[in-house]
Amino acid sequence: MPSCEICGRPSSVLHKVSVEGSLLHVCSSCFSRLGSRAVVVVEERRVVKRRVERRVVDRLEGFDLVEDFGERVRRAREARGWSEAALAQRLRVSVDVIRRIESGKFKPPLQLARSLESILKVKLITSTEEEFEATGEPGPLTFGDVVVVRRGEE
Secondary structure, eight states, X not given: OOBOTTTOOBOSOOEEXXXXXXXXXXOHHHHHHHGGGEEXXXXXOOOXXXXXXXXXXXXXXXXXXXXXXXXHHHHHHHHTTOOHHHHHHHHTSOHHHHHHHHHTSOOOOHHHHHHHHHHHTOOOEEEOOOOOOOOXXXXXXXXXXXXXXXXXXX
């Protein structure tokens, strides 16, 4: 059982007060003797909503979505005779997510894109390996073209 910080008596009810800048937990008897010298500290209970952040890997390096991903999803869904709600239920996402994907306003994360590919049997993810053209023309000037690195010299 907690005790009063002034008299030391155990008490089931303690008042939280500030006496000359010090925060104390006091029993009812000491609280009544302090009178106007004690300022009652009222604790406000705040409900803090914590935003749960999902760490979803949006894109893995080397992969991207095809340009017409939304159209492909819509066509494949309609070919199976599914509504937006039916597809959303299969993917465990909201209908709004499906609508935004189909309109092209929302690029699905890689995991969702793979689920769409699997369920709808469409190709949505492509490799983004860069293709370089071999031309005789010099490319843009790089830092390595300008700087001469000397090692071992003082």
